[in-house]
Structures are given as structure tokens and as C-alpha cells.
Amino acid sequence: MKSFYTYLLLAFTGTTSLYAQEIDTIPINTKGLDIKLKRSPLPSRTGTIPFKTVEINPIVVDAKVNYWKTRTSVGINVNQATFSNNWKGGGVNSLAVAGLVNYKAEYSKDSYSYVSELILEYGKVKNKDQLQKKTRDRIFWDNKAAIQLSKNWYFFGSINFESQFDSGFAYSKNAEGNEFPNLISKFMAPGYLTESFGFEYKPSKYFSTRIGTGSARQTFVLDTAVYITKDANDPFNPAKDKKAETKYGVDFGKKFKNELAFQIVMNFEKEVFTNTMLKSRYQMFIPYDRSLVNIDHRLDVSITSKLNRLMNVSLTGVGLFDRDNDTKIQGSQTLALGVTFVFPR
Template sequence: MKRISTLFLLLFLAGNLFAQDETPIVPADTSYWLKEISGGLNLNQASFSGNWQGGGVNSIAVGTYLFGRANYAKDKWTWDNTLDLTYGVVKNKDEEGRKSNDRIYLDSKVGYEINDKWNYFFAVNFLSQFAPGYDFVEPEKVLISKFLNPAYLTTSIGVEYKPNDEFSLRISPFAPRWTFVTDTDLYMNVPTNYGVEIGKTVRTEWLAFNLLADWNKKLSENLTFMMRYQMFANYETLAFDTIDHRLDIGLTAKVSNLINVSLTSLSIYDIDQDDKIQFSQGLALGIAFKRGNFPEEK
């Protein structure tokens, strides 16, 4: 009997030890990524009866966009990546379809924390378009741009001021830029050839200054504001009228989980394209989606 009691005691103790060993171990969080992708489709349409006296033209416009970001952060290191694609077409009665929007924007930045508001950074930025662009001069259309005509690849090293999750300012005293025009005959339609020497396909600007400000603000529960400003100045040709400026602004109102209204504008000043400010604006209603693990902005 004593041996049986001793055996039960040993089994009891062994069971407790085994149970302790089987306690679930919660793995350490090794996911340092925040990811998000959003996109949408916008549709605008207008039609008029044959006897409509108010004037107007039947038209349809379709636009789509895709925005993504993937940010990595561990200790003092960060790696932020942004993808911004936009394309739109408008078709008026008795006219060819024309682009209403066209943008390829890629940005990748590696940062190292100096303190809670400042970082060192190295970034690569690419900007171009998808489809050919035309100057519609009756009775024909003239090709003035297309994919990689032009395209801009900018690298930059400097410091970044980031006081919060809404605003960032990159200041780069060294920002080489490459301008591509792969069609060597395009200069016949665009005499400036976007700053690229005629007969060549790329222009390199080694000594340059670059500034990029990015502000994303949630104005209310269903209203968000976006602003991105870029400045580029070549030290070798530095003058007030040779500094390039680009300003993107967007205002989005969420109507429901799938429907939103967006107002966008783009302003460009680049003397290698035109000696005046270029401006475009768009208003759209469409369906949208958004997925990701970024924390909700307050």
C-alpha cells in the first residue's frame, strides 16, 4: 500500500511538471511591418436628348487609382515605401478618348533616427506616366509625351523632420536626378525635349538640392486631406526661374464604406517643360476599397 501511495505521489508530481512544460509559449512579435493598399474606380457620365436647348455634349469619363504603402520600423531603423498610380480617360461625343489623369509615382526611403523628431535618410524616387499624351491641334493630334518620355529618377541624402505621423519634411543638399526621354525623335514635337540634350536619352544632374514635404491629415471622421510638395534645384544652373516645383493636393470625403467623393489638383512649374505654371484639377465620385494594418488616424 505504501508503495502504491508513493507511486501515485510520483505520478502526481510528474503530471504537474509536464503540465507546466506544456504551458503555451506566446511567440515574440517579430512583425515590424505596417502595410496598406487602397484603390478605386470613378465614373462620370452626362447625356442629353437631341432637342436639348441648354447646350452640352454627351460624355463619359472613367478613372482608376491604386495607392499602397509598406513601412518597416525596428529600433532606430525605418524603411518606408509608397506606390501611387492614377489613370483616367474622358470620351466626348464625336471625339477621340483623351487622358484626364496619368501618374506613376514610386518612393522608397531608408531612415536612421537621430532623436524623436529628426532622422538621417536616403531615398529613391521615380516619376513617369503610363500612356501617350497628345496635344490635340485640329485636324490632327501631336504626340508630346509617353511612358519614360519623360521620366524622372531622383536619389537624395539628407535629414528628415517628422514631428508626428501626419507631417514629414525631407531636406537633401545632395540629390542627383536623371531625366529620361527614350524617344530621340520626340524633340520634333517638344523643342525643349524636357531638358535632355537632343540625340541623347538621359540627362544627369549630379549637383542638386531637393526638398519634399508630405502632409496627411484626417480632418474629420469621413474627410481626409493630402498634400505633397516637391522642389528640385540644380546648383549648376541655379536661378529663381530654373527651380522646379510640384504640388499635389487631394481632398477625399467618405460617403459610405464603398463610396467616396474626391477632389484633386496638381500644379507643376518646370522650365524644361514650359515657362508657365501647369495646372490640372479633377472631381470624382466612385467606389473605393482599403485594406491594411496601419492604425486608424484619430
């Protein structure tokens, strides 16, 4: 029975295949038939398409790479106070004016860099019934050229100049109670010129350390008047004058002194808070021909906070230890509110 159904299925399949093959292979004679092909709606064109060459002029960009970056800031601070004659709180009329100019230029190309920084400061205060006195007076000009040796190390050479604009006085009172000034410093008395070369470590843009293995400093005292201390009660009597044999490390009768030394200079400048810049410079000068107790130290620190586009408040401080000037640490501090113009903006 199973064989019967199997034969029947095979017979049906074979018949269907033969029938499909016969239908698919039936020839059709198209001779004499009117067959029309439908025209394509797309446009057609025969022949060659001509191409015309069009000249395109290249665009030349007139741009130059500027390797210089400069910044100039000019600040003015004014402080004034006035009291009536019957003011019971006490006080003295005063007027203080101070100015600051800071110019910095930086050049950087490949492994070579150059930095020049100029700082000019001057200020005076006048109190009623008193002599005018200086509050700020400084000329500072630093120049440094460097060649990069590795990622953080440079070989540098630098030259630095420092002095002051105006005469400086030490004030005392005579028998009548009036102030008497004694000249103790002026322009190029003293003046310092320092040359140095060595290696610089700069791990970031805001911090660097110079190690000056070969440094020389010339100290100038060009006016011998700073050696003389006059008597406040009898200033016109030369017999009562006191003469110092050495001033700022320079012997009386000489104009300058040269020293060879090992020098370290550390610089830090960074925006520590929003619109608040911290800038510091520490300098250590170790003479080769003197004992270690004669190491010179100087630390300059300034914090400037910008209130708006023009106004700012600044706090500056200086600490100095130099046995050629004094056996004790010298210090100065200034707090000022003023106007600052920065170029370029």
C-alpha cells in the same frame, strides 16, 4: 475632623484590597474531582501530510512580432452623360472612366524605418465626335530608408521614380475642323529618377520635411518623336515638321540628362475632419549648376471624404513650375465621385 475621615477612607480601601487578594489566591484542590473536558467539534488528524509533486508544462504562445504595416486602396470613378438629339439645353454625350491604385508599406524596428509608396493613376474621357483624351496618367514610386538620430531628426536615403503610362497629345484643328493630335509625351518621355540623402525632420506622424543635401536627378526622353510637331493640315509632309532642339531639358539626340541639386520634400497627411483626409506633397529641386530662376516646384494636394464604407468623393490638384517643361505655371484639377476598396479593412 478631616483627619478622621481620611483615616476612615484609607482603612476601608486597605481592607477591600486585602479581601480581594485573599479571595484571588485561595487554592483549590482538584484531586478526586470528576472533571471532563468538552471535545472540540473540529476534526483533528495526527501524523504527517504527504505532498505529491505535479509537473505543469509551460504554455508557449506561438506569436511573432510583425514590424510591417501595409495598406492598399483601389478606386474606380465613372462619369457618364447622354442627351437626346432635340435637347434644347445643349450638351454632348460623354463617358469618363478613371482608376487609382495606392499602395503603402511601412517598416519600423528600433531606430530604423523604411517606407515605400506606389501611386498609379489613369483615366480617359470620350466625348461624342471628338478624340479620346486623358484625364489622369501618372506612375509614382517613392522609397525611403531612415535611421533615427534624435527625437525628431533622422538621417535618410531615398530613391524616387516618376513617369506615365500612355502617350500624351496636344490637340489642334485642321482646315476641316477636325481634331489633330500631336505627340508631346509618353512612357519614359519624360521619365524621372531621383536619388537623395540628407536629414529628415519629423515632429509628428502626419508631417515631415526631407532636406536632401546630396541629390541627383536623371531625366529620360527615350523617344525622339516627342521633339517633332506636325502640321495639322499636312501631317504626312516631313518638310512642314517642326523639331524642338530641347525637350524636358534633354537635348535632341540624347537619351537623358543628369543633374546634381539641393532638394526639399515636405509631406502632410492627416484626417482634418471626420472621415476626411488631407494629403499634400511639396517638392523643391534646386540644381547646383544653374541659376536660382531654374528652381523646380511641384505641389500635389488631395482631399478625400469617405461617404460610406465604399463610396467617397475626392478633389485633387497639382501645381507645377519647371522651366524645362514650360516658362509658366502648369496646373490640373480633378473632382471625382467613385468607389474605393481598401485592404486590409
